[in-house]
Amino acid sequence: MPVRVALVNDYEIVVRGLAAMMRSYSERVHVVELTASATVDATVDVALYDTFAQPQGDRQAVADLMGNPGVGKVAVYTWNVDPELERATLRLGAAGYLSKRLPAGELVSAVEAIHHGTVVVSTDRGRGDLVGGDWPGREEGLTARESEVLALITQGMTNAEILERTGLSINSVKSYIRTCYRKIGVTSRSRAVLWGIEHGFAPDRVRVRSPRIPGS
Known part of the structure; x- marks a missing residue:
């Protein structure tokens, strides 16, 4: 069964761009909810929190997602790969800290691994180009x-x-x-x-x- 995923960010264009990145992998991930309201209503295996114009992964917004009984695991999707922020986010209970420089296939593989119980941290340290997604402007x-x-x-x-x-x-x-x-x-x-x-x-x-x- 594909992993059920919710994509979370305050900008619809951002979550739709992230969903479009995954469109070729529908047999592996099923995007069941796009939300720009900071909460997830659907029951999902993984909520992917995009930090575009949002608080970073060590803040209350991510803690609230992790407290949602309908969300299995929470992963943060970010270009801020500062090691201390990464550690703080994982201490909070996130199951993944994923770089926006990951190609779509690697992002999908990371979501699958998180669903199956592996804590996944991108090894990227801010090098390379941003991959995929979308943003206003x-x-x-x-x-x-x-x-x-x-x-x-x-x-x-x-x-x-x-x-x-x-x-x-x-x-x-x-x-x-x-x-x-x-x-x-x-x-x-x-x-x-x-x-x-x-x-x-x-x-x-x-x-x-x-x-x-x-x-x-």
Whole structure:
């Protein structure tokens, strides 16, 4: 039987992009719920928590998922591969800490291993390109990291709050803001917020059960 999976993130485009990564592996994983509401209603073997514009894996949102009786295991899907954060997330009880640089086949294999009782940690240490998935602003030329920073700006976060949420350094946050502003053609934070609201950077609140994934 395929592993029953829920995909969790506040942005519908993010969970749909992650589901699309898995569409060629439907005989091994069955995506039964996409949720942008931070809770899972379906009974699933594994909930995959995507950290795009979300608290990191050692925070309450992940603990709440693990406390859900309908969720078998929780894995964190992230590009923040800091070893201390990884250890803190596993101490919290997560069964996986998976890099966004994993190809689709390796991600599916990791989800299967987690379901069968193995704690899986990506050996990636921040090298290599981001693989697959989707994010708001991609069609405007924004990278995934620029998009995440803009999403947090759109939510009204300060630079200090953004670095706390993402684990980035303050210099990296400022660099992403500069390149993001240049790409979207704004020169101020208020203009960036307006642009973000107009282009899908406000969090969604949706739940899709047994989703039909484009191309599947």
